[in-house]
Amino acid sequence: MNYRHAFHAGNFADLAKHAILTRLLRDLVVGPAPLTVIDTHAGAGIYDLQADASRRTGEAGAGIVRLLAAQDVPTAFADVVAAVARVNARGERRYYPGSPVIVAGLLRPRDRYIACELRPDDHAALKSVLPRELGALVHLGDGWAHAARIAPGAPAHLLVLIDPPFERGDDYAEALALLGKVMSVNPGAVVAIWVPIKDLATFDAFLGEVEDAASGAAVLAAEVRLRPLSDPMRLNGCAMVVVNPPTGLGAAAGPVVDWLAENLGEAGAVGRITDFAAGI
């Protein structure tokens, strides 16, 4: 496995994923019931944007650095901006928080966070950055198998974040299998899958399969396309596909994908929200 998230941390795709993740967390950490969050592909937790990996791609420069410099950024990015501020010294913009640190910042003491990471070095880094009082369980190993094994059944309040590298062709099939498993034990679970958009056929086929695996639950897709999908070898965009989206997610995610398309995209960039109602 060659994928290192350090090359991509803070890019447009992280901004879309993390802004929508913070919105999901805000909606789900209400009421007396504890929330369980399972992060199947957690990464290293914090990324140094001055490190060679980040400098080489320049993706953070075209992503979080531009967001932090912009005026009139939608309030839907406020929790991401706050999470960046928390991992940096005052006035600094060197570090970018990954999903575990973003989740950790929004959970209550009674909630549970379970992170999975396959790479021993990223797993060790992650363990060292998570606050001890969070009581997180940080699993070293395959997130697909671990999440399928431990996902709590209904009526547990559950959010599953599925964010694989999509380097391997079977990541799509693994995501669908895990979604099917989670829905079979906990039909009310909120499952958020980050997906790359390279060509329309692959993305559309995946959306159709998510609807099937969701067994009648509502599905929302929040897409950012940075350019028309004319070169399928490029990462032309991304989507967060959310099963059982909380009410109002589409309205909250719209400004996120629109801002990213308008400010970080090329000619022909678009943001798009698609709602597939429950039961069809």
Ligand SMILES: C[S@@+](CC[C@H](N)C(=O)[O-])C[C@H]1O[C@@H](n2cnc3c(N)ncnc32)[C@H](O)[C@@H]1O
């Ligand atoms: C896209 S990155 C995750 C980024 C993270 N979710 C975030 O938002 O900050 C994918 C991560 O999955 C890890 N990984 C790859 N295959 C895995 C597997 N089968 N189980 C768990 N982790 C895996 C990679 O090492 C990498 O750190």
